Amino acid sequence: MRFYRCLFVLLALLVIGLHAAEVESYEFPSCAMTCDEQLFSDCSLNNTSCFCASSSRSTSLLDCVSSNCTVKEYFTTYKLYEKECDITPLQGPPMVNAATLIPFILGTFFFITRIIAKSSGLAGGWGWDDYTIIVAFILGVAIYALNCAMIRYGFGQNIWDVPFDDITKFYQLFQGLAVMYKIQISLAKISVCLFLLRIFQTRSFRYVAYGLIVVNAAIGITWALVDSFRCLPTRLTWTGWMGEESGQCINFIVSILINCLVNIFVDSVLILMPVWEVIKLQLPLKKKIAVALMFAVGSLLTIIAIIRVVVFWNNRWGINQTTGLYPLIHWSVIEVQISVMCACLPAFRALAGRWFPSLLGSARRTYASHTMEGYNRHTGGNSNINKSISYSVNYASRSENSVVELVDVDAKQRP
Known part of the structure; x- marks a missing residue:
């Protein structure tokens, strides 16, 4: 038994040694x-x-290799050129990025x-809003992972510095992330x-809201299917980079650009809807501003979506997709987390109002009602009604219904 273990270890070391020798023996x-x-x-x-003293020589060589060699040969040439000319490879980002x-x-906190x-x-x-955000949060965790x-x-390195097997794995993970992102945001x-x-x-608001629900569902389903089947056969999505198989793929850059612009438009409508309704309410100006700002926090999501489309357009990738895709995915990961945070802000405000009522100005306040003294003066003081009742308005939510509670503080004093 011990002999077989030793033999297995020797075989493993031999395989590792051969692999290392193969790496060390790379030639142009x-x-x-x-x-x-x-x-x-x-x-x-x-x-x-x-050769390395002039950048024009390397450019001419790489252009020739790109036109006359396979993709793998091009990547190998580029990697060995950097090694021969002592060019430091691009270091990828840390796995845990602040x-x-x-x-x-x-x-997660919200x-x-x-x-x-x-x-x-x-x-x-x-309600259904809670069940949908639970699924969105789970997808957000998966996207971060x-x-x-x-x-x-x-990811984040030059593609020619990445082992070939890792490039294929990268494209498989990117495929899963792209599909999850479309569903999560919707x-x-x-x-x-x-x-x-x-x-x-209001009837008009409900029509628009239901319309947005249908539009967001259609966006999520449509682009999830587009990302899933953007290449035929589908395996070309993660093996097409080698250029060894024939097939058809849609223009992924155009697809992403259209999706970004549609999402920005939907975000804008989603922000303006509640703000417009709040403006029409009969509330004090300060209260209107406070409530409108709470809903307007969603504009942060629109700002991130705009940044995302700008960095995507400025970093439209060519063959070096492990680097070109990084800014787009980086902001996509941020966007999905902010979407969860914005959706959970109202519930957080309700919880903060219960635990810290003074922080949100929801403490109990006492107001005197209109007394009957003016009426007595008007009637010459002959009326027997001469009483005032004070109420306290409790702004803290005591139930799931949004009802203002009036508490009679003089009830104990009345017979």
Whole structure:
């Protein structure tokens, strides 16, 4: 038994050694050497001090290799060129990045406070808006995890510095993240629409809200299918980078651009709807501003969506997609976490009003009602009615219904 274990270890070491020897024995592909001989007779790759002194030589060589060699040969040539000329490879981002971790923590915090508020009977109780945001939150966690896994497989590095097997794995993870993103964003917006339907009851508002629910559902389903079947056969989505199989793929850049612009338009309508309804309410100006600002926080999501489309357009990728896709996915991960946070803000406000009423100005306030003294003076003081009753208005939510509670503070004094 011990003999077999030793034999297994030796075989494993032999395989590792062969793999290492294979890596160390990399040489320029034959087609790259042919290009080198055709382009440079006096200053070839064999003379690195001469060849690496001019960037134009490397550009000409790589252009020739790109036109006459396979994709794998091009990547190998580029990687060995950087090695021969002592060019430091691009380092990828850390797996745990503060720019994505902080929104993830915030989204998780506000989601947990929403669950606590609902379990405590606050914020209107459980409804379909809660069930949709739960699914959206789970998808947001999965998207964050996929982003970390993509970084592990070379996301953010130059694609020619990434092992071939890792490139295929990267595209598989990107495919899953793209589909989840489309569904998650649509569910988060549908959750907000369902929540608003529980507050505003005007017919016009409800028509628009239901229309947005249908539009968001259509957007999520349509683009999830587009991302799932953007190549035929579908395996070309993660193997097409090699250029070894024939098939058809849609223009992914155009697809993403259209999706970004449609989402920005829907976000704008979703923000203006509740703000317009609040403006029409008979509320004090300060109260209107406070409530409108709470709904207008959703504009942060629109700002992020605009940033996302700008960085996408400025970093439209070519063959180096592990680097070109990074800004787009980076802001997509931030966007999904902010969408959860915005959808959970009203429930957080209800919970904060219960635990810290003075913080939100929901403490008990006492107001005197109109007394009958003026009436007595008007009638010459002959009336026997001469009484005042004081009420306190409790603004804190005591039930799932939004009802203002009046408490008679003089009840104990009356016979």
